[in-house]
Structures are given as structure tokens and as C-alpha cells.
């Protein structure tokens with residue numbers, strides 16, 4: 001038996017705003033940050049579980065406080081009791097204390113905190129089993145996998161029986177798809193050349209470097225000033241040519257009609273999708289945009305601020321999105337991520353997870369590999385986001401080859417940060433913040 005003896009929560013911040021890495025029209029100067037959880041155990045082999053949720057700086061301390069408020073739900077518990085009934089555990093973590101639930105429910109800071117803690121439990125479980133997370137999931141039977149999920153609020157769209165049938169249907173090709181992932185990796189796109197705060201020379205230089213590294217798919221930020229958006233799109237198209245993919249991301253700054261007008265204007269640059277065009281909560285607004293942009297061939301993508309499975313269900317039921325960009329640290333941990341993968345498979349919507357943050361690429365590589373091997377069985381329309389910052393701080397960082405993520409092999413969720421990185425970036429006392 002493994003006892004979780006202590007939940008340690010740390011405020012980790014990286015000063016990315018100094019170079020405007022990660023900048024966009026809504027978030028002009030983010031400091032990529034993690035409310036970081038370490039689950040200590042009674043095991044002599046130093047077994048620990050790690051998880052994080054992502055913020056962009058101020059307020060990270062509020063997430064840490066929320067984790068501390070929930071710590072007693074994990075401390076003293078046996079890992080084996082939790083993993084024997086993951087679905088029930090998830091319900092307890094998100095709804096077990098109705099006074100804390102009131103702060104959400106299942107959204108906002110309290111859900112971000114739950115996400116970090118739940119992902120730390122999954123990391124601990126996978127390390128105990130000696131498997132990377134994607135493999136832990138792939139090796140589960142459909143029944144076991146479905147028992148990890150909470151179907152409350154989604155049974156009008158997907159029942160446990162349907163989910164089991166979908167997973168059974170995909171089971172026969174799993175080995176071949178795993179071998180394919182091992183050989184080829186998972187196709188990806190890069191956002192790193194297109195941050196809004198970068199000057200045009202830097203955008204051009206970064207496009208050239210990315211092309212040299214084998215990238216075929218690029219994303220640029222838009223939503224500042226339309227003339228500047230057009231100039232940057234022209235530069236990027238000039239560098240990457242007409243055949244490669246260009247996505248655009250407005251990070252929520254436009255209204256519905258404004259989106260239509262601006263995207264009609266930007267259509268000459270042939271954007272593959274417009275991401276987060278408007279408020280992330282406006283499901284019908286996205287549906288309207290999708291309908292009115294249909295003839296231009298521009299898809300609608302959103303999800304990095306979509307806080308739970310219920311909202312994703314509605315986005316899908318309303319026909320509001322072409323691409324689902326779930327965020328592995330905003331949804332309530334891996335259990336809810338798996339639920340969204342199943343919903344997306346049912347509605348035949350490709351999942352292209354959000355990667356713009358610290359640790360998100362480390363998480364989502366597992367999510368997309370699992371999705372391909374066991375859930376959707378398809379790569380059509382699917383691209384994993386990649387941003388090239390801060391990977392050095394992880395013990396088991398993502399590995400990229402010619403625009404593809406390579407299959408992670410180390411046990412766990414790849415989210416464990418180096419001890420020195422944690423110490424140096426602890427806010428406000430770490431060396432980086434002196």
C-alpha cells in the first residue's frame with residue numbers, strides 16, 4: 001500500500017513577459033506559471049506524484065491557496081483505494097465538499113486546483129505501475145477506463161454503455177496504432193513564431209528557423225490591429241508558402257460580427273481556423289461564427305478556456321466548433337479530459353489540445369497519443385500544439401522530430417520539474433525573482 005502523506009503546493013513562475021513570449025491580443029505580457037503539486041508518500045523509494053495547473057502569473061498564489069484548502073482530501077489516503085475507484089474519487093475531489101464546490105462549480109480557481117491534484121494522483125499511479133500515462137490508459141479495458149469517469153451531466157449526449165462500445169470498437173487496431181506512434185510520432189503545429197509581441201523581423205526569422213526544423217503547420221496571433229495582423233500574415237505566408245497550414249488565434253478579443261468582418265478580411269491568407277474569436281463562454285456566438293464563415297473555408301476552434309465537460313458537450317451539440325482545443329490543466333484533470341475525448345469522438349470533432357503554457361505540451365502529448373491509439377483512431381484534422389519554451393525545466397521533456405511529437409517513454413505524466421528549477425522559480429523568493 002502507498003500512503004499519500006503530504007500535499008505540497010508551490011507557486012512557480014517564469015518571467016516570460018520579459019521577452020513577450022506567449023503574448024497575444026488579450027494577454028499582452030504573460031508570465032507562464034504553475035500552481036505545482038507534489039504528493040509525498042510513505043514509500044522508501046522516494047515515489048512522489050506531480051501535477052500542475054497553468055496560470056499566467058498574478059493569481060497563481062490563489063490557485064496554490066485553493067490546493068492547500070483541498071489538501072486534506074488526499075492526505076492520509078491510500079493510492080490503491082483511490083485508483084480502485086477513480087470515478088468516485090473524481091466526484092469526491094470536484095463535488096465532495098459542497099462549500100468549496102460553491103466557488104465553481106467545476107470551473108475557475110477551484111477546478112484548476114482540483115486539476116493539479118487529480119493529475120498528480122494519475123502521475124503517481126503511472127509511476128507506481130512503471131508506465132507513461134498514455135500507456136497506462138491504453139492498457140486498460142474499456143470497462144476499467146469508463147469506470148474512471150463521472151458521467152453526471154453528460155448522459156444526454158453519451159452514456160457509459162456507449163463509451164464502452166466505442167472503446168471496444170477501436171480495440172482491434174490499438175497495437176498497430178501504438179507501433180505507428182512509436183515509429184512516426186504525432187503531427188504537430190508550432191505557435192512559437194507568431195506571438196503578438198514579437199516584431200516583424202523576429203517573426204520572419206523564427207519562421208525560417210521553424211521551416212529548417214521541419215515544421216509544416218504554423219499559428220499566428222491576431223486581434224491587435226487589423227492592418228498589423230494582415231502585415232504579419234503576409235510575412236508568414238511569404239516565408240511558409242501557400243501549401244503549409246496557417247492558423248489564427250484572436251484570444252477572445254472580438255465580438256461575433258467583428259469576427260466575421262475581420263476574418264473575411266484575413267481570408268486571403270487562407271487561415272485554417274480562427275481560434276477563440278470571441279468570449280469562450282459564448283457557445284451560440286461560436287455557432288453563428290461557424291455558420292457565417294462556412295463558405296470561406298475557415299474553421300472555428302476553441303477550448304483552452306472551456307472549463308468543463310458540460311460546456312464542451314454543449315459546444316458539440318450546438319455544432320459550434322470544428323476543432324476541440326481541450327486544456328489538460330483547466331479541465332478537472334485527466335478523468336474529465338478522457339470524457340471530452342469520448343464526446344469529441346462521438347460528435348466526430350478532431351481534438352487539437354491547447355499547448356501554450358508551461359507543462360501543457362508535456363501533458364497533451366499523452367492525451368493525443370492515447371486519443372489516437374484507443375479513442376478516435378484517426379489523425380484526420382488533428383494537430384498537437386507546440387510552443388518551444390521552458391521544456392528544459394522538466395525531467396522528462398517533450399521530444400520533437402521534424403514537426404512531430406515522439407512517444408513519451410518514461411513512467412508518469414512527464415510533468416515532474418527539476419528540483420533546481422522549482423527552487424529558482426519559486427515566487428517571490430526564488431533566485432529568478434531576486
Ligand SMILES: C[C@H](O)[C@@H](O)CC(=O)C(=O)O
Nearest residue numbers: 022023024027030355356
Ligand atoms: C497566454 C498564452 O500564451 C496564450 O496566448 C496561449 C494560446 O492562446 C495558445 O497557445 O493557443
Ligand SMILES: [Mg+2]
Nearest residue numbers: 249275276304
Ligand atoms: Mg489559443
